[in-house]
Amino acid sequence: MLTLKRIAALGAVLGLLGLATIALATPPSGQHTTPPIVGTLQPGHRIKADGVKFRTRGPVEVSTFTLTLDPGGFTGWHRHPGILFATVQSGAVVRDVGCKSHTYFAGEVFIEHGNQPTGQVRNSSPTAPAAFSVSQLAPPGRPKGTATEPRNREHQPDAH
Secondary structure, eight states, X not given: OOOHHHHHHHHHHHHHHHHXXXXXXXXXXXXXXXXXXXXXXXXXOEEEETTEEEEOSSOEEEEEEEXXXXXXXXXXXXXXXXXEEEEEEESEEEEEETTEEEEEETTOEEEEETXXXXXXXXXXXXXXXXXXXXXXXXXXXXXXXEEOOOOOOOOOTTOO
């Protein structure tokens, strides 16, 4: 039988575990962004051209900016609503998503979207910065990204 003291102790332990979980969210380090250029695409676009399909049902906010990571810098674990296209401009970055990692070099593109597990991007170089251009399409008024805690994972380098 649970006594009031045991219930209180269990509650305290669960509360501390909850705080520890929140504390695991890793803030970015060595990350610099240009001010975003933001515009709103009105609803009702339906385009199919040259093997690409694009469709919107509601308004979509389009944000474009450049993100630079210092040597060894990283974005911290996060998620984005909508869809984000990132083109590496210089250097190389490692994108960790869930249990997988992949390195992207200048001229390569990666995509992030709200249906993916939590992820982060980190500069693969300890001596040179890396930069990438970002275009994000997301519902208006939503935060552009949310800090999350890292997945409990075994690191698997360069897996897709």
